[in-house]
Amino acid sequence: MNKGLNPSTTTRRPDRAALFIAAVLAAIAGLIFWDVSRLSGAAGYSQVGPTTVPYAIACCLAGLAVWTVFAAFRNDFPEREHQEISPVIWIVAGLAAQMLLLNVAGFSIATGILFALTARGFGKRKLWFSLPVGIALCFAVWVIFAKLLQLSLPAGPLEHLFF
Structure with a gap:
């Protein structure tokens, strides 16, 4: 018995290349976070210091990694051409x-x-x-x-x- 499932809808697996890209983005973000944590005392009297921009870049990369994971599970990436x-x-x-x-x-x-x-x-x-x-x-x-x-x-x- 079919139990209400439509046989014409196929479930695709998540895009492995996109998951790999997300893992690399997350690893780079983690590396930047680790490096910035070693410089934490360098801000001095100001809120903006040498850790501000790398911290913002790491946050953006982490956000892109999460976004890429969601896109991989939704299969939002277009079909890729054969790579020479x-x-x-x-x-x-x-x-x-x-x-x-x-x-x-x-x-x-x-x-x-x-x-x-x-x-x-x-x-x-x-x-x-x-x-x-x-x-x-x-x-x-x-x-x-x-x-x-x-x-x-x-x-x-x-x-x-x-x-």
């Missing part, structure tokens, strides 16, 4: 290469590699073209920041060749 993993891998590889090479190869080469691999992730197939273009652009950025603005960026063999 190869562009993500190219971009993450570029970021990893930049972090690993920054102090060894210098800003221009390391960031030029990031530029080329990110361009590859976005569909530019000619690495032989995007790598030197990326290095040249990043060298120009290094010159502007390190020489004109006197900011400290890691210098490598290319930078030492010219300066």
